[in-house]
Amino acid sequence: xxxxxxxxxxxxxxxxxxxxxxDEMRKIYRECDESGDIPDSVIDTAWKMGLVSxxxxxxxxxxxxxxxxxxxxxxxxxxxxxxxxxxxxxxCPSLFAYPVLEMGTDIQRKKYLPLVCDEKYxxxxxxxxxxxxxxxxxxxxxxxxxxxxxxxxxxxxxxVPLAAEADLLLVYAEENSSRQGFIIExxxxxxxxxxxxxxxxxxxxxxYELSLKNCRVPKENRLGGxxxxxxxxxxxxxxxxxxxxxxxxxxxxxxYSRDYAKERVAFGEPVASRQAIAFMxxxxxxxxxxxxxxxxxxxxxxxxxxxxxKEASLVKAYADDMVLMVTDRGVQILxxxxxxxxxxxxxxxxxxxxxxxxxxxxxx
Amino acid sequence: MIDFELxxxxxxQIEKAHELAEELFRPISRxxxxxxxxxxxxxxxxxxxxxxxxxxxxxxxxxxxLRTEELCWGDAGLYLxxxxxxxxxxxxxxxxxxxxxxxxxxxxGEKPTWGAMAMTEPGCGSDTAAITTTAVxxxxxxxxxxxxxxVTMGxxxxxxxNGLVVVWATVDKSAGRAGIKSFVVPAGTPGMRVExxxxxxxxxxxxxxxxxxxxxxxxxxxILGNPEVKKTETKGFRGAMxxxxxxxxxxxxxxxxxxxxxxxxxxxxxxxxxxxxxxGVPRQKLTALERDITEMExxxxxxxxxxLRALWMMSQLQPNSLESSMAKAKAxxxxxxITQKAVEIMGPxxxxxxxxxEKWMRDAKINDIFExxxxxxxxxxxxxxxxxxxxxxx
Numbered sequence: 001x002x003x004x005x006x007x008x009x010x011x012x013x014x015x016x017x018x019x020x021x022x023d024e025m026r027k028i029y030r031e032c033d034e035s036g037d038i039p040d041s042v043i044d045t046a047w048k049m050g051l052v053s054x055x056x057x058x059x060x061x062x063x064x065x066x067x068x069x070x071x072x073x074x075x076x077x078x079x080x081x082x083x084x085x086x087x088x089x090x091x092c093p094s095l096f097a098y099p100v101l102e103m104g105t106d107i108q109r110k111k112y113l114p115l116v117c118d119e120k121y122x123x124x125x126x127x128x129x130x131x132x133x134x135x136x137x138x139x140x141x142x143x144x145x146x147x148x149x150x151x152x153x154x155x156x157x158x159x160v161p162l163a164a165e166a167d168l169l170l171v172y173a174e175e176n177s178s179r180q181g182f183i184i185e186x187x188x189x190x191x192x193x194x195x196x197x198x199x200x201x202x203x204x205x206x207x208y209e210l211s212l213k214n215c216r217v218p219k220e221n222r223l224g225g226x227x228x229x230x231x232x233x234x235x236x237x238x239x240x241x242x243x244x245x246x247x248x249x250x251x252x253x254x255x256y257s258r259d260y261a262k263e264r265v266a267f268g269e270p271v272a273s274r275q276a277i278a279f280m281x282x283x284x285x286x287x288x289x290x291x292x293x294x295x296x297x298x299x300x301x302x303x304x305x306x307x308x309x310k311e312a313s314l315v316k317a318y319a320d321d322m323v324l325m326v327t328d329r330g331v332q333i334l335x336x337x338x339x340x341x342x343x344x345x346x347x348x349x350x351x352x353x354x355x356x357x358x359x360x361x362x363x364x
Numbered sequence: 365m366i367d368f369e370l371x372x373x374x375x376x377q378i379e380k381a382h383e384l385a386e387e388l389f390r391p392i393s394r395x396x397x398x399x400x401x402x403x404x405x406x407x408x409x410x411x412x413x414x415x416x417x418x419x420x421x422x423x424x425x426x427x428x429x430l431r432t433e434e435l436c437w438g439d440a441g442l443y444l445x446x447x448x449x450x451x452x453x454x455x456x457x458x459x460x461x462x463x464x465x466x467x468x469x470x471x472x473g474e475k476p477t478w479g480a481m482a483m484t485e486p487g488c489g490s491d492t493a494a495i496t497t498t499a500v501x502x503x504x505x506x507x508x509x510x511x512x513x514x515v516t517m518g519x520x521x522x523x524x525x526n527g528l529v530v531v532w533a534t535v536d537k538s539a540g541r542a543g544i545k546s547f548v549v550p551a552g553t554p555g556m557r558v559e560x561x562x563x564x565x566x567x568x569x570x571x572x573x574x575x576x577x578x579x580x581x582x583x584x585x586x587i588l589g590n591p592e593v594k595k596t597e598t599k600g601f602r603g604a605m606x607x608x609x610x611x612x613x614x615x616x617x618x619x620x621x622x623x624x625x626x627x628x629x630x631x632x633x634x635x636x637x638x639x640x641x642x643x644g645v646p647r648q649k650l651t652a653l654e655r656d657i658t659e660m661e662x663x664x665x666x667x668x669x670x671x672l673r674a675l676w677m678m679s680q681l682q683p684n685s686l687e688s689s690m691a692k693a694k695a696x697x698x699x700x701x702i703t704q705k706a707v708e709i710m711g712p713x714x715x716x717x718x719x720x721x722e723k724w725m726r727d728a729k730i731n732d733i734f735e736x737x738x739x740x741x742x743x744x745x746x747x748x749x750x751x752x753x754x755x756x757x758x
Contacts, residue, residue, distance in 0.1 A: 002370065002427070005366065294665055309643045313644045313658075
């Protein structure tokens with residue numbers, strides 16, 4: 001039966017996350033963007049809401065909630081509305097946890113999932129993107145080769161969130177022309193974390209380059225063991241998560257520029273009372289809503305374990321364009337004021353521009 | 365729970381609608397495009413015969429949008445020819461009393477009958493508050509005078525059947541919008557005549573006419589909603605406007621049908637040519653064609669989901685004025701662009717009247733115009749999101 005109404009439980013989670021986003025994240029996001037640093041206290045407060053661990057079954061130390069891409073999308077949107085860097089930081093452990101939860105062997109789940117159910121935030125992460133022109137997740141340059149009882153990994157990665165502090169990394173690599181994940185523990189020989197990256201946006205999120213030089217991991221560290229993982233599904237879960245976050249960022253820019261346009265007076269009237277501005281805002285609102293509904297549809301397919309590559313990639317491309325259009329207009333509507341860092345819209349434009357690049361940096 | 369699954373019954377009806385579209389609509393699609401004012405009698409009879417199956421019934425839920433989409437995938441002009449209370453019926457439902465619904469719509473059960481809505485005038489279209497057609501009370505009657513244009517299915521409602529037209533008129537010009545009321549005029553009422561039949565860019569199977577009211581008398585009870593005029597309130601006008609909340613998403617659904625027809629045709633042709641559209645590939649690696657197709661598909665999907673949401677809200681009795689306008693604005697423009705792009709992609713096959721694609725491009729355009737142009741729907745959307753009155757945002 002067609003319905004556009006989240007469950008009561010989902011509505012409660014959304015309300016809680018929204019509250020946190022507006023009470024905590026929105027108070028400090030500018031400071032964080034300038035300093036490149038997010039206070040531990042905010043991350044800890046967020047962690048206590050159990051946004052990641054709530055998906056983990058009791059057997060692995062979690063509260064036994066259901067893992068749902070729709071719920072994940074709703075959370076992603078609200079957190080990203082608060083601040084994208086913090087949202088990615090808070091949800092970073094899921095980059096490791098969700099693939100293990102969905103596709104890991106029983107041994108892998110038992111061994112690793114309790115770590116993300118800890119009361120204290122512990123960073124775990126994943127590495128997908130590679131620092132080269134024409135990067136394509138469907139053909140990675142990082143290579144994994146089986147050598148006896150070990151896999152040997154070689155390659156370069158970038159945009160790896162929290163790589164320096166993460167205890168566990170899930171590194172995606174090409175193995176016999178399939179994409180597989182490999183669990184690498186911090187300090188493994190051959191795993192080198194580079195300098196912290198300097199990016200146009202998401203400046204408060206610590207991301208790193210990684211290099212793998214003959215990095216050896218035990219055979220049993222391949223995600224999903226013999227069976228391997230469903231890489232395509234992981235990508236789809238990432239596309240949906242990022243699209244949901246794009247909706248959140250766009251919504252932030254829309255609301256701010258709408259309110260500004262109602263206050264800013266030119267020629268004796270609020271600028272919002274002119275169609276040139278009002279129609280921009282109307283189109284922003286329409287496209288934000290449309291993208292959100294496309295996110296829900298793709299997430300719904302993921303929750304039903306159906307093939308969702310078409311839906312996920314369509315919404316991702318649509319969201320990439322939408323968020324850029326909306327955040328750019330956010331700046332435009334504020335005019336010169338939009339360009340100065342006293343207002344947040346320039347930050348949202350910088351963050352919004354990144355979505356097309358952020359493959360694999362969030363997951364539902 | 366957020367859900368996109370149809371019930372088995374809904375699925376069956378949508379499949380049936382698609383079969384009908386293929387078997388009944390498509391084969392005569394070109395003929396009635398080229399023979400503009402001919403009546404597709406066999407088609408009408410067949411649609412009348414199967415009316416009880418509920419495939420073409422209007423309905424105000426998400427599944428109704430999907431059935432409408434399928435039928436318009438067949439042919440949007442013929443879709444409008446299906447005997448039904450149509451927009452007139454929607455207005456009676458939205459603004460009429462229970463008694464009026466029974467009285468006016470009971471006659472639709474006997475033989476092929478149509479309903480129409482008359483709003484636009486030579487001097488006003490989207491600006492419905494500027495209506496000049498007058499309704500003057502005379503004892504137990506209203507006397508209507510004025511001229512209405514662009515009445516969809518007006519001829520079939522009033523000349524080919526015993527149908528009705530819902531007419532918007534002012535009972536008090538000095539009251540502005542508060543004076544605008546809607547009236548039901550049954551076919552055959554003296555003083556009402558159908559004039560000019562428009563020759564159109566598309567949806568040529570459907571008729572679009574001018575109706576002239578010349579001291580046309582109707583019973584007092586034919587006014588929809590409250591006959592009182594209170595200058596300080598515009599409840600009656602808003603009641604009439606509420607019709608749009610129901611009809612706009614249905615127009616959006618019609619648009620989607622035309623858009624998908626074009627999209628399906630392009631994709632089918634590409635498939636026959638061995639050209640595969642890849643998903644999940646980085647955009648910089650897509651061909652220009654793949655970019656175009658995926659963009660068209662995404663826009664179609666965006667419009668579709670907005671449409672389904674607007675109708676779902678209606679079925680949940682939630683206010684959906686904003687969402688209806690959003691859906692209509694998006695769908696009208698999206699399918700206009702999709703069909704135009706499709707013609708470009710198909711090259712000589714797109715432009716030739718040997719194929720239906722050029723017709724779909726012409727058919728699609730009306731969806732960005734009737735039941736409120738794209739611009740009017742943007743204006744409604746803008747006013748709603750800004751919480752502005754019509755005086756604050758003109």
